[in-house]
Amino acid sequence: MTIIGGFNNIQYSLKAASKTGYLTMLRTVFSKNTCKTCAFGMGGQKGGMINELGQFPQVCKKAFQAQITDIQAPIPSKLFQEKSINSFKNTSPRLIERYGRINSPLYKSKGDTHYGEISWEMAMDKIIQKFKNTSPERSFFYSSGRSSNEAAFLLQLFARLYGTNNVNNCSYYCHQASGVGMSSCIGSGTATIQLKDLSKADLIFVIGANPSSNHPRYMTQLMKCRRRGGKVIVINPAKEKGLQKFSVPSDFRSLLSGGSPIANEYLQVNINGDIALLKGIAKAVIESGKENQEFIKQNTNGYEEYVEDIRNTSWETIVLNSGIDLEKILEIANLYCTYNNVVFSWAMGITHHENGVENVESIVSLALLRAMVGKPNAGLLPLRGHSNVQGIGSVGVTPVLKEKILKAIEKEFEVELPKNPGMDTMECMQASMQNKVDFAFLLGGNLYSSNPHSKFAEEALNKIHFKVYLNTTLNSGHFYGVDDEAIILPVATRDEEQQTTTQESMFNFVRLSDGGKARFENVHTEVAIIAEIARGVLGNKPIDFRVLDSHEKIRKLISKTVSGFEKMKDIDNSKEEFQISGRTFHNPSFSTPDNKASFKVCPIREFNDHKGSFRMMSVRSEGQFNSIIYDEFDRFRGQTSRNVVMMNKDDISSMGLKENMLVNLKSSVGEMQNMFVRELDITPGNIMTYYPESNVLIPTAVDPRSKTPGYKLAWVKITPA
Ligand code: SF4
Known part of the structure; x- marks a missing residue:
């Protein structure tokens, strides 16, 4: 049996370090910054590779993978002159990520075949003017789980003062x-x-x-x-x-x-x-x-x-x-x-x-x-998935702001925030499809790739007239669904921030990241960008956003307005990271009106009308984090490419198929052609494919309560290619 983890992972990490230079990698992983990858969490003020219990070494291959892309050289300007948007579309997501770090604002207008570099002044001016000319209810704001609590809080504050609750984070498509x-x-x-x-x-x-x-x-x-x-x-x-x-x-x-x-x-x-x-x-x-x-x-x-x-x-x-x-x-x-x-x-x-x-x-x-x-x-x-996905939600990047936060912000600034419920992510996509959205402000992530039904996603995004992306590297989302105007703004990574930032782990532990040396001369921080746009759009009233490009000031606001974050007001002096109060349940007194927990009656879904179809789930590979593909090779499952359908051996033989034969997959919304059949120990009648490629097969239907699509269950028919 292949050994999973162990020396292979160490070897991989060393190889990764050799690409960036051992010293650079060591400096990075030892710096006092929260791990950039998953929400299990390590790093922060106790030091790199140390967890909240003081244990060392706490690091994994995924943490190294994330660093390799961040420590890349800047993308040479000529790439954008040479490579058209269509040509980027035909490039593998892994290669797109590996072109390097974005080091200049990029712009394309309607009908342009290429992105071109523009100045920050010009980019900000276009964004501010566009915001001013857009009805707030025809805009939407989205954040991935990579950003800091400070950027996230500022984003939702700006969006609400601008006049919309169409504020959501990537958890609508995960947890x-x-x-x-x-x-x-x-x-x-x-x-x-x-x-x-x-x-x-x-x-x-x-x-x-x-x-x-x-x-x-x-x-x-x-x-x-x-x-x-x-x-x-x-x-x-x-x-x-x-x-x-x-x-x-x-x-x-x-x-x-x-x-x-x-x-x-x-x-x-x-x-x-x-x-x-x-x-x-x-x-x-x-x-x-x-x-x-x-x-x-x-x-x-x-x-x-x-x-x-x-x-x-x-x-x-x-x-x-x-x-x-x-x-x-x-x-x-x-x-x-x-x-x-x-x-x-x-x-x-x-x-x-x-x-x-x-x-x-x-x-x-x-x-x-x-x-x-x-x-x-x-x-x-x-x-939980991304390193700060939980924090982004905690500080209010949600279409319905918790009553307590809303009241506290209104009181703090003597303002009235919009009360109508905002749209969740899929609602925003559906509204875009119906030509009801003119402006999307996307803080990190890859909204195109994370959507189900890729054809629908591209069409819906194409209908948004103006999109702003804040990213560190390129991804497929910059090239699909951009028929109209789009701007990409290059941002600093967590360990390049000039001010400290905070992140929340899946254990409700808040870490303080020191930031570090700027690696690029032409990238800005997320907070600086949002504050400047907010100032340009809203002026200095009701809030003076000039003051809010100080992370410390934002943290003071978070501590005043978000329950459980009270200790955040002292973190700049004390450097004391903390558990969010009211979240750990070591006693049976719950956060319900009567302090009691509730049993729930949940029906078993029975599926009678899918004869001849397989239950398909889409999964991440070992060389991948969310929609970012670091490696085409999935060592853990022994797959050398991603255009595969993994099936039970009895299903393979009962269909008269053989391993490595080519098949087509068809669902109610899309088709994938020429997929290699691979054997996997999976329950008969169930199959597995890779996300995000197989999003083409996933319908847009969502759980009515969480508004999350069913990425783990699409009914799929298989036929020989
Ligand atoms: S990716 Fe997750 S598990 Fe790995 S070191 Fe970072 S926090 Fe820990």
Whole structure:
């Protein structure tokens, strides 16, 4: 079996460092900045590669991958003269990223075939004039999870004073269902535990997630849980090698032994079969009388309805829909009843569904059944994606601003903010399609690539007359959907900021990043750009935005207006990073009006009308982070290219196919041609393809509650090419 992690990862990281220069890379990873990649979090004031518990070394290959793109040379100006937008469209996303760092504002007007460099003055003037000539309700603002809390707070403040609530962040296309589902059950939408709780957990569920690839340092926690006699239960349609055995590079025993066992139990559930499985486990717990009645009576609502629904759900329905046999479900339920400190963690295999919120509510309900929320060392852990995606939402980059923040801002500045609900990301895309949007301001990310139904996304974006992108490197989003005017503004990375910035991890821990030396002479910081535009559009009233290009001043405002961030007002002097108050639940007193948690009744979705189609989920590869492709080669799955469809071997043979044959995939919205068939240990009837390429097959339908598309379930027909 291929060794996942270990020396391969070390070798990769060394190779990455050799490209940038060892000293440069070392300086970067040791600097006091938050890791730029995932929200597990490390770095900040304790130092690079150190976590909030002071442990060292805490780093992974993904952190190095992100640094390579940031430490690139600037893109030579002649590239934009030579290469047309169409030619960029035909270039692989990986190559586009590798052209280098953007070091000048770029502009194209309607009908231009090329981007051209322009001055900052000209770029800002065009943007300010356009804002002034646009009705606020015909604009939308979007932020990726890479930006700082300071830039995000300023962005939403400007947008609202400008007159719109069309302010949203990338979580609508990732973990929104976690926030909505958890809030409906416990009144809080983020992890209920802190990092230290993981070290005492004795049973960890990993549901719809592949941390070996996406949150590599979580693997250390899983490995340690097993080592101290605990258990790890993985629920995932595909058998991911890294979740079976992983070589943790920072652990000698794991490194030298060729890897540590991770999953004790691996349940290959059907895609979207999670609710059925979770109900099955709950049913077995209830039938064995091992639920925690005292906790339920004192701290929860809705138990009777929940039990009634579980009792009325037949084992036949559970087994059929989950794809897991009864004996295994009983075994897992028995394990669940044996351990006292259980953590439920999950990622987008749960949230990327049209019933993602109900998936999350099912997890929370199962946890409540045995009182696994509201005590130390046990609880809920949504595995969030980008390094500050949680913070961006916390400080108000959402279409509906929390009442408390809204009131506090209104009071602070003696202003009235718009009250009509803003549009979420998909609503903005749909409105664009209907010619209802004239201006999009996109702070980081790649909105085109992250959208489902790529044809729809391109068409909708094409209908927005003016788009502004703030990015460090080029991506496909700069070339698709840009028939009309577009400006790309080059921004500084976190470790090039001249002022400190803050970020929030998935454990609700806020880090302070020092920033560092500017690598390029012609990039600006996000806060400086937003403040200048706001000043140009709104003047100095009602807020003097000249003052708000000071990050410290913005932090003072955040501490005054955002609940839980009170300690932020002192962070510039104390340098003391902090846990956001009111988010950790070590006691069973929840953030609901009566302080009780709620069980939720969640229906199992039954699919009867898709005969002859496969359930397809789109996934990230090991050499990828969100829509950024660092490497075409997926070492963990042994795939050398991305135009593949991964299938169960029985499905391959029953269709008369063979490995490496070419097939076409067709869904209700699109088609992918000439895809190589590859064998994968995945539940029969389920297939896997790579995101974002297979977005062409994903419909735009969203979960009505989270507004998140079902990237993990498209019905797809396969035919020989
Ligand atoms: S696990 Fe996440 S936070 Fe930690 S080093 Fe890797 S990418 Fe950075």
